[in-house]
Amino acid sequence: MIKARSGETLVKNRHQNLGLSDEVVLSMYENMLKARRVDERLWLLNRAGKIPFVVSCQGQESAQVGAAFGLNREKDYVAPYYRDFGFVFAWGMTIKEMMLNNFAKAEDPSSAGRQMPGHFSYRKLRMLSHSSPVTTQNPHAVGIALAAKIKGDDLVSFVDFGEGSSNQGDFHEAANFAAVHKLPVIFMCENNQYAISVGLKHQLACAHVSDRAIGYGMFGKSFDGNDPLAAYAAVKEAADRAHRGEGPTLLEANCYRLMPHTSDDNDMTYRTKEEVNEAKKHDGVLTFAAYLRSVGVLTEVREKEMEDQIRNEIDEATDYAENAPFADPDSVLRYVYEEKN
Amino acid sequence: MQLPVLSYIEAVTQALDEEMSRDENVFVMGEDVGKRGGVFQATKGLYDKYGENRVIDTPLAESAIAGVGIGAAMYGMRPVAEMQFSDFMLPAANQIISEAAKTRYRSNNEWSVPMTIRAPFGGGVHGGLYHSQSMEAIFANVPGLKIVIPSTPYDVKGLLKASIRDNDPVIFFEHKRAYRLIKGEVPVDDYTIPLGTADVKRVGTDVTVITYGLMVHYAMQAADKLAAEGISTHILDLRTVYPLDKEAIIEAARKTGKVLLLTEDTKEGSVISEAAAIIAENCLFDLDAPIRRLAAPDAPAMPYAGPLEHAFMVKPEQVEKEIRNLAEF
Numbered sequence: 001m002i003k004a005r006s007g008e009t010l011v012k013n014r015h016q017n018l019g020l021s022d023e024v025v026l027s028m029y030e031n032m033l034k035a036r037r038v039d040e041r042l043w044l045l046n047r048a049g050k051i052p053f054v055v056s057c058q059g060q061e062s063a064q065v066g067a068a069f070g071l072n073r074e075k076d077y078v079a080p081y082y083r084d085f086g087f088v089f090a091w092g093m094t095i096k097e098m099m100l101n102n103f104a105k106a107e108d109p110s111s112a113g114r115q116m117p118g119h120f121s122y123r124k125l126r127m128l129s130h131s132s133p134v135t136t137q138n139p140h141a142v143g144i145a146l147a148a149k150i151k152g153d154d155l156v157s158f159v160d161f162g163e164g165s166s167n168q169g170d171f172h173e174a175a176n177f178a179a180v181h182k183l184p185v186i187f188m189c190e191n192n193q194y195a196i197s198v199g200l201k202h203q204l205a206c207a208h209v210s211d212r213a214i215g216y217g218m219f220g221k222s223f224d225g226n227d228p229l230a231a232y233a234a235v236k237e238a239a240d241r242a243h244r245g246e247g248p249t250l251l252e253a254n255c256y257r258l259m260p261h262t263s264d265d266n267d268m269t270y271r272t273k274e275e276v277n278e279a280k281k282h283d284g285v286l287t288f289a290a291y292l293r294s295v296g297v298l299t300e301v302r303e304k305e306m307e308d309q310i311r312n313e314i315d316e317a318t319d320y321a322e323n324a325p326f327a328d329p330d331s332v333l334r335y336v337y338e339e340k341n
Numbered sequence: 342m343q344l345p346v347l348s349y350i351e352a353v354t355q356a357l358d359e360e361m362s363r364d365e366n367v368f369v370m371g372e373d374v375g376k377r378g379g380v381f382q383a384t385k386g387l388y389d390k391y392g393e394n395r396v397i398d399t400p401l402a403e404s405a406i407a408g409v410g411i412g413a414a415m416y417g418m419r420p421v422a423e424m425q426f427s428d429f430m431l432p433a434a435n436q437i438i439s440e441a442a443k444t445r446y447r448s449n450n451e452w453s454v455p456m457t458i459r460a461p462f463g464g465g466v467h468g469g470l471y472h473s474q475s476m477e478a479i480f481a482n483v484p485g486l487k488i489v490i491p492s493t494p495y496d497v498k499g500l501l502k503a504s505i506r507d508n509d510p511v512i513f514f515e516h517k518r519a520y521r522l523i524k525g526e527v528p529v530d531d532y533t534i535p536l537g538t539a540d541v542k543r544v545g546t547d548v549t550v551i552t553y554g555l556m557v558h559y560a561m562q563a564a565d566k567l568a569a570e571g572i573s574t575h576i577l578d579l580r581t582v583y584p585l586d587k588e589a590i591i592e593a594a595r596k597t598g599k600v601l602l603l604t605e606d607t608k609e610g611s612v613i614s615e616a617a618a619i620i621a622e623n624c625l626f627d628l629d630a631p632i633r634r635l636a637a638p639d640a641p642a643m644p645y646a647g648p649l650e651h652a653f654m655v656k657p658e659q660v661e662k663e664i665r666n667l668a669e670f
């Protein structure tokens with residue numbers, strides 16, 4: 001086992017044990033960094049009055065990216081939710097497409113500017129379209145798995161949602177359906193401790209969202225949502241179970257929402273700066289970078305290259321999206337129903 | 342050549358069977374649709390013929406039935422989801438209205454939901470408040486949905502096949518009372534009836550009745566009686582209640598200049614109220630009498646006790662009286 005020196009302590013190489021090469025973990029980190037830097041830029045654009053709304057991913061990138069890497073990115077179907085920047089980048093969406101989405105321009109692949117930002121959809125990438133009422137995507141993910149089972153297609157259907165959303169009837173109905181029919185679904189809750197202003201204590205009476213799994217007769221597991229390797233391992237294990245015909249899994253990524261709920265929220269009305277600052281110490285983007293440095297995978301040169309490249313890409317994408325046309329106003333009448341010919 | 346006579350529900354089963362054998366992507370899901378063949382027997386025999394993979398008994402959870410159907414449809418299947426009674430669709434309303442209806446639109450035509458939701462509806466079956474309702478008006482303000490309500494076995498087969506083959510979500514309401522009461526000739530061959538088209542069920546010159554579902558038969562009976570009195574009734578069966586066949590409504594209203602709009606749903610905000618607006622907007626000056634609406638009272642739903650149910654439900658005599666009044670106007 002390779003060990004490297006990090007300050008005083010010897011850090012174990014954890015990714016090799018998971019069968020992940022150095023290049024793969026660097027790619028994970030790159031996707032996390034993309035999500036973080038894009039998110040930061042969006043807040044600036046919002047404060048500058050260029051985009052009306054931001055919904056933020058900060059604090060959840062590790063779980064999102066690790067999860068995407070645990071799936072088959074050529075085959076599996078996914079239903080990410082509005083915070084899943086890290087997930088959709090790792091799944092193949094580009095920064096340019098993300099900016100087009102946030103500027104609500106015609107070329108936005110998710111909806112051509114019809115939906116609010118973060119309502120991801122990308123047919124080409126087998127990424128389902130989702131709406132604003134939370135957790136409605138869960139039964140859709142189950143439907144994908146049911147259809148695949150009927151057709152005899154070997155794939156996994158993956159869905160993300162928040163812990164507050166895990167109280168919705170659709171969460172329950174979808175989980176139960178998937179378990180009864182032993183469908184290859186991975187339900188991953190990104191528990192960021194808040195549903196807008198309401199903390200976990202006022203959302204669930206059980207200790208963990210994953211505790212609910214037993215009620216459906218499915219496998220459940222919580223993991224450190226600040227650690228992409230933990231997310232990778234958990235999702236990989238769930239995917240393996242699904243492929244073996246062992247049915248769905250309920251995962252819970254424990255993380256923390258570092259930013260207000262959205263650009264319209266003031267989180268200082270319900271939590272403290274101290275609490276947020278404490279959480280920042282565990283920020284996965286920072287701790288994973290530190291890990292990668294300590295095992296000698298992320299060099300200073302490589303890190304700078306990554307940052308520069310992402311910044312350039314964001315600059316270009318922002319310019320492009322800002323100047324790109326909106327969809328034609330007459331298009332509001334289109335695609336209500338199938339248009340024949 | 343004599344055509345086979347089927348009951349309304351047999352036409353449902355036949356259409357399902359034919360579509361399932363024609364297209365392997367068609368499958369049926371719902372509560373008790375499998376071994377039991379449905380509580381009304383609409384899916385009778387399908388489980389034995391197609392197996393549990395394509396005739397799926399779901400958990401008792403309507404939002405999942407609709408939502409899982411949507412997911413399967415996005416994968417490329419053509420699910421036919423049964424809501425055991427239309428009254429129990431409301432837990433699935435969010436999936437139907439927020440999801441199925443808007444998926445094509447919100448994804449800018451990338452994803453679509455070719456799903457049919459079948460739901461028995463309607464009163465006069467001693468079903469009480471929650472096994473008697475007409476639910477169409479709740480969904481008839483939702484662009485992206487199509488709502489079909491057949492009145493005859495012939496229309497059932499042609500419209501159900503068309504609904505299943507349609508590439509958008511269709512709610513297909515079947516009248517429970519009609520299931521065994523209404524029989525009619527149904528060709529053995531494969532035919533479809535285009536969605537969105539109303540049908541003239543009887544040609545007449547004095548009064549036009551515009552209606553759908555079981556009420557078509559009430560209107561036909563009344564028309565037969567009134568013919569003896571020399572009153573000629575024109576009957577338009579809407580068949581698709583959303584989006585409405587506007588041209589057919591306007592044409593039927595112009596035909597006689599006297600219009601009775603008939604539904605067994607409660608009156609205010611009902612589908613026929615929209616028909617009244619279409620007529621008022623397009624051919625008010627062709628009318629020779631004010632538009633009349635005959636509907637159930639604006640009370641929550643049909644009570645169970647016999648006399649109360651009878652009082653609530655639209656009655657054939659009322660239909661007859663309304664037509665006569667209009668003829669004499």
Ligand SMILES: Cc1ncc(C[n+]2csc(CCOP(=O)(O)OP(=O)(O)O)c2C)c(N)n1
Binds near residue numbers: 165190195
């Ligand atoms: C059905 C529904 N109710 C309310 C809302 C408004 N809303 C949007 S996000 C949100 C909180 C969601 O919290 P959680 O599920 O924990 O996800 P998070 O935003 O924290 O990632 C609420 C109440 C909604 N979108 N949908």
Ligand SMILES: [Mg+2]
Binds near residue numbers: 190191195196
């Ligand atoms: Mg939350």
